[in-house]
Amino acid sequence: MDPKSTYWLEIKLLGNTKKVRKDVHCFCFDKVVDSDTTTLKDLVDEITNQYPPGYLEIANVQYYDADFKTVLVQV
Structure with a gap:
Protein backbone atom coordinates (compact mmCIF):
# COMPACT_ATOMS: atom_id res chain seq x y z
CA MET A 1 0.00 0.00 0.00
CA ASP A 2 1.20 3.44 -0.91
CA PRO A 3 1.05 5.74 2.16
CA LYS A 4 0.04 8.69 -0.05
CA SER A 5 -3.07 6.91 -1.29
CA THR A 6 -4.06 5.15 1.96
CA TYR A 7 -6.84 6.54 4.14
CA TRP A 8 -8.10 5.70 7.62
CA LEU A 9 -11.91 5.72 7.55
CA GLU A 10 -14.19 5.93 10.56
CA ILE A 11 -17.31 4.01 9.57
CA LYS A 12 -20.62 4.28 11.43
CA LEU A 13 -23.37 1.78 10.73
CA LEU A 14 -26.86 2.99 11.55
CA GLY A 15 -29.86 0.72 11.85
CA ASN A 16 -33.58 1.18 11.54
CA THR A 17 -34.54 3.95 13.99
CA LYS A 18 -37.75 2.13 14.93
CA LYS A 19 -35.98 -1.13 15.77
CA VAL A 20 -32.68 0.10 17.19
CA ARG A 21 -31.95 -0.04 20.90
CA LYS A 22 -32.40 3.32 22.59
CA ASP A 23 -28.97 3.24 24.30
CA VAL A 24 -27.04 2.47 21.06
CA HIS A 25 -27.16 5.06 18.28
CA CYS A 26 -24.71 3.45 15.86
CA PHE A 27 -22.02 0.80 15.46
CA CYS A 28 -18.57 2.27 14.73
CA PHE A 29 -15.40 0.71 13.38
CA ASP A 30 -12.25 1.88 11.57
CA LYS A 31 -10.93 0.64 8.25
CA VAL A 32 -7.79 1.33 6.22
CA VAL A 33 -8.55 1.82 2.52
CA PRO A 52 -24.91 -7.99 6.34
CA PRO A 53 -28.10 -5.90 6.42
CA GLY A 54 -31.20 -7.41 7.99
CA TYR A 55 -34.39 -8.53 6.31
CA LEU A 56 -35.82 -5.82 3.98
CA GLU A 57 -32.93 -3.45 4.79
CA ILE A 58 -30.88 -1.69 2.11
CA ALA A 59 -27.32 -0.46 2.61
CA ASN A 60 -26.90 3.27 1.91
CA VAL A 61 -23.54 5.04 1.92
CA GLN A 62 -22.97 8.70 2.74
CA TYR A 63 -19.62 10.45 2.83
CA TYR A 64 -19.46 13.24 5.40
CA ASP A 65 -16.65 15.79 5.12
CA ALA A 66 -15.94 17.15 8.61
CA ASP A 67 -14.06 20.18 7.25
CA PHE A 68 -16.94 21.37 5.07
CA LYS A 69 -19.64 19.85 7.32
CA THR A 70 -21.53 18.51 4.30
CA VAL A 71 -22.53 15.16 2.83
CA LEU A 72 -20.62 14.89 -0.44
CA VAL A 73 -21.57 11.46 -1.83
CA GLN A 74 -24.74 9.52 -1.29
CA VAL A 75 -25.01 6.05 -2.82
Missing part, protein backbone atom coordinates in the same frame (compact mmCIF):
# COMPACT_ATOMS: atom_id res chain seq x y z
CA ASP A 34 -6.14 2.17 -0.40
CA SER A 35 -7.71 4.53 -2.93
CA ASP A 36 -5.58 3.15 -5.80
CA THR A 37 -7.03 -0.36 -5.56
CA THR A 38 -10.47 0.12 -3.95
CA THR A 39 -13.58 1.44 -5.65
CA LEU A 40 -16.66 2.66 -3.78
CA LYS A 41 -18.65 -0.39 -4.90
CA ASP A 42 -15.91 -2.74 -3.66
CA LEU A 43 -15.85 -0.92 -0.31
CA VAL A 44 -19.64 -1.16 0.10
CA ASP A 45 -19.62 -4.83 -0.92
CA GLU A 46 -16.85 -5.62 1.57
CA ILE A 47 -18.68 -3.87 4.43
CA THR A 48 -22.05 -5.47 3.63
CA ASN A 49 -20.42 -8.91 3.41
CA GLN A 50 -18.79 -8.38 6.80
CA TYR A 51 -21.90 -6.81 8.39
Whole structure:
Protein backbone atom coordinates (compact mmCIF):
# COMPACT_ATOMS: atom_id res chain seq x y z
CA MET A 1 0.00 0.00 0.00
CA ASP A 2 1.20 3.44 -0.91
CA PRO A 3 1.05 5.74 2.16
CA LYS A 4 0.04 8.69 -0.05
CA SER A 5 -3.07 6.91 -1.29
CA THR A 6 -4.06 5.15 1.96
CA TYR A 7 -6.84 6.54 4.14
CA TRP A 8 -8.10 5.70 7.62
CA LEU A 9 -11.91 5.72 7.55
CA GLU A 10 -14.19 5.93 10.56
CA ILE A 11 -17.31 4.01 9.57
CA LYS A 12 -20.62 4.28 11.43
CA LEU A 13 -23.37 1.78 10.73
CA LEU A 14 -26.86 2.99 11.55
CA GLY A 15 -29.86 0.72 11.85
CA ASN A 16 -33.58 1.18 11.54
CA THR A 17 -34.54 3.95 13.99
CA LYS A 18 -37.75 2.13 14.93
CA LYS A 19 -35.98 -1.13 15.77
CA VAL A 20 -32.68 0.10 17.19
CA ARG A 21 -31.95 -0.04 20.90
CA LYS A 22 -32.40 3.32 22.59
CA ASP A 23 -28.97 3.24 24.30
CA VAL A 24 -27.04 2.47 21.06
CA HIS A 25 -27.16 5.06 18.28
CA CYS A 26 -24.71 3.45 15.86
CA PHE A 27 -22.02 0.80 15.46
CA CYS A 28 -18.57 2.27 14.73
CA PHE A 29 -15.40 0.71 13.38
CA ASP A 30 -12.25 1.88 11.57
CA LYS A 31 -10.93 0.64 8.25
CA VAL A 32 -7.79 1.33 6.22
CA VAL A 33 -8.55 1.82 2.52
CA ASP A 34 -6.14 2.17 -0.40
CA SER A 35 -7.71 4.53 -2.93
CA ASP A 36 -5.58 3.15 -5.80
CA THR A 37 -7.03 -0.36 -5.56
CA THR A 38 -10.47 0.12 -3.95
CA THR A 39 -13.58 1.44 -5.65
CA LEU A 40 -16.66 2.66 -3.78
CA LYS A 41 -18.65 -0.39 -4.90
CA ASP A 42 -15.91 -2.74 -3.66
CA LEU A 43 -15.85 -0.92 -0.31
CA VAL A 44 -19.64 -1.16 0.10
CA ASP A 45 -19.62 -4.83 -0.92
CA GLU A 46 -16.85 -5.62 1.57
CA ILE A 47 -18.68 -3.87 4.43
CA THR A 48 -22.05 -5.47 3.63
CA ASN A 49 -20.42 -8.91 3.41
CA GLN A 50 -18.79 -8.38 6.80
CA TYR A 51 -21.90 -6.81 8.39
CA PRO A 52 -24.91 -7.99 6.34
CA PRO A 53 -28.10 -5.90 6.42
CA GLY A 54 -31.20 -7.41 7.99
CA TYR A 55 -34.39 -8.53 6.31
CA LEU A 56 -35.82 -5.82 3.98
CA GLU A 57 -32.93 -3.45 4.79
CA ILE A 58 -30.88 -1.69 2.11
CA ALA A 59 -27.32 -0.46 2.61
CA ASN A 60 -26.90 3.27 1.91
CA VAL A 61 -23.54 5.04 1.92
CA GLN A 62 -22.97 8.70 2.74
CA TYR A 63 -19.62 10.45 2.83
CA TYR A 64 -19.46 13.24 5.40
CA ASP A 65 -16.65 15.79 5.12
CA ALA A 66 -15.94 17.15 8.61
CA ASP A 67 -14.06 20.18 7.25
CA PHE A 68 -16.94 21.37 5.07
CA LYS A 69 -19.64 19.85 7.32
CA THR A 70 -21.53 18.51 4.30
CA VAL A 71 -22.53 15.16 2.83
CA LEU A 72 -20.62 14.89 -0.44
CA VAL A 73 -21.57 11.46 -1.83
CA GLN A 74 -24.74 9.52 -1.29
CA VAL A 75 -25.01 6.05 -2.82
